[in-house]
Amino acid sequence: MANLWQKLTHHDGNGWWNLPHGPSNELNPPHEGPIGGAWFGNLWQTLTHGGVSHAGAGFYWLVGFLLAVVTLLEVWLFTVEGLGGWYIPILLILSVAKFVGVVAYFMHLRFDHRMFTYFFASAMIIGILIFTIILFVAEHAHQKPLF
Amino acid sequence: MTQAAATEHHEPVENTSTGLNSRKLMMWAFLGSDVMFFGAFIATYLVYRGKSLVGPYPSEILDIPLTSVSTFVLLMSSLAMVLGLHYVKEGQKNKGTIWILVVVVLGAIFMGFQFYEFREFAHEGLTPRTNIFGTTFFILTGIHGAHVTIGVAWMAFMAYGSHTGALRKDNALDLEIAGLYWHFVDIVWIVIFTVIYLISATDGPPPGVGPTILH
Numbered sequence: 001m002a003n004l005w006q007k008l009t010h011h012d013g014n015g016w017w018n019l020p021h022g023p024s025n026e027l028n029p030p031h032e033g034p035i036g037g038a039w040f041g042n043l044w045q046t047l048t049h050g051g052v053s054h055a056g057a058g059f060y061w062l063v064g065f066l067l068a069v070v071t072l073l074e075v076w077l078f079t080v081e082g083l084g085g086w087y088i089p090i091l092l093i094l095s096v097a098k099f100v101g102v103v104a105y106f107m108h109l110r111f112d113h114r115m116f117t118y119f120f121a122s123a124m125i126i127g128i129l130i131f132t133i134i135l136f137v138a139e140h141a142h143q144k145p146l147f
Numbered sequence: 148m149t150q151a152a153a154t155e156h157h158e159p160v161e162n163t164s165t166g167l168n169s170r171k172l173m174m175w176a177f178l179g180s181d182v183m184f185f186g187a188f189i190a191t192y193l194v195y196r197g198k199s200l201v202g203p204y205p206s207e208i209l210d211i212p213l214t215s216v217s218t219f220v221l222l223m224s225s226l227a228m229v230l231g232l233h234y235v236k237e238g239q240k241n242k243g244t245i246w247i248l249v250v251v252v253l254g255a256i257f258m259g260f261q262f263y264e265f266r267e268f269a270h271e272g273l274t275p276r277t278n279i280f281g282t283t284f285f286i287l288t289g290i291h292g293a294h295v296t297i298g299v300a301w302m303a304f305m306a307y308g309s310h311t312g313a314l315r316k317d318n319a320l321d322l323e324i325a326g327l328y329w330h331f332v333d334i335v336w337i338v339i340f341t342v343i344y345l346i347s348a349t350d351g352p353p354p355g356v357g358p359t360i361l362h
Contacts, residue, residue, distance in 0.1 A: 057233055064226030071222060075215045078345050088346055095341040098222075099334050106229045107330045108323075115167055116175050123179025127186035134190035 063105045070098050174324045178331045181294075185335050188290065189342055192283040197350050199278035205343075205350040208273055210264070217260035218340045221295075224253035225333040228302075228326045235309060238316040247306040247322070250329065254299040261292050280350075284343065291339060294332045301325050 074094050077087065104110035109117050163169050231246030265285070268274075275285040305325050308314035314322055 057230055060226060060229045060233065064223065064229075067222055067226075068219065071215070071219055074341070074345060075211065078211055078348070091341050091345055095337055098337045102225055102330055102334050102337070106225050106333075107327055113167055115165060116172070119172065119175045120179055120182075123176075123182045126179075127182040130183055131186045131190045134187065135193060138194040 060106070063101060067098055067101050070094050070101075168320060171320065171324055171327075174327050178327065181331065181335075185287075185291075185338075188283075188287045189338060192287055192343060195279045195283050196347060197353065199280040200353065201278050202352060203268075203271055203273045203277070203280075204352050205280060205347045207351070208268060208271055209344055209348045210267075211344060211348055213260065213264065214340065214344050217257050217264075218336065220253050220260070221257045221333050221336050224250050224257070225330050227253060228329050231309075232319065232322050232326050235314060235319045235322050236316060240309060240312065240315075243314075244306055244309040247302055247309055250302045251299055251306055254295055254302060254329075258292065258295055258299065261288065261295075287339065287343065291332070291335055294335070298325075298329050298332050302329065 074091060077083065077090060077094075083090065103120070109120065165172065227246050227249040231243050231250060234246060235243035237243075268281075273281045273284075275282050302325065305314060305322050308321070
């Protein structure tokens, strides 16, 4: 039991709840956290107690549990009547939360070098642009040409 | 933080122009291109949503409880993946191998669910040629299924490598790159599950058209 308590509470690099360290190498300014800003960097250093190279297994279990809860919530919302116009926005928000959870923590983007984030974010922006253009063109396909 | 401390705790700086591992960067670039690929197919599905003139329609055929279970399975495979990588990086060979095998098994179960779903739909009269819903649905979920199949094969290869000792702590990047691919397959399904299943599941026949008589 004492060992279990140690695992749950210690943040010294051996506990289950170790949070990942911020930037994965020195190309990021060492005083900044993965989303930038010295204030966050300081908080991050405090949370991780100086940091380890990657998270503890318990941290991933926690993220997996939260993702499962969000999925259950989505399915439950499907059965709820009377949400009206709120149904789709709520589902989209929950879906984005899951998406970000997996990309940030399971794919380690949150703690990896920022260049990877820039790569993926650029692709997401272009992807969303393609998505929007297709929907826009289809919506206006039967109308008078714009130009 | 000193350079010595940095080297102790962080991944080594690669000897490339970016300082990053080129293979990992290439995987992120590939995933970026796949975002656009799937984005185009999901947009196409939405463009033709509700435009089928004949059934079966989504409200008549989609099985949300079944797909919720398969979604949960795929989500848990992502957890198994990250745990597998964690233990390989820790140098715990057996635990690493087991968790990678869990990914393979969960991925195979997801494929089984999809095969069952496709077979049921075909049995009830929905094929890619039946209506525009069938076409866009099967193309999108089929391409995703192909990605899962490739991922399962890749993970089986990784599990074998971990078992034989070819995949170790010092070359765990191989597994990390494979893991990026696997997690991407998961996030694509997160979007598909929301857009096609949860949002479109109530889509019935267009006004003036009666429901389909299913076999």
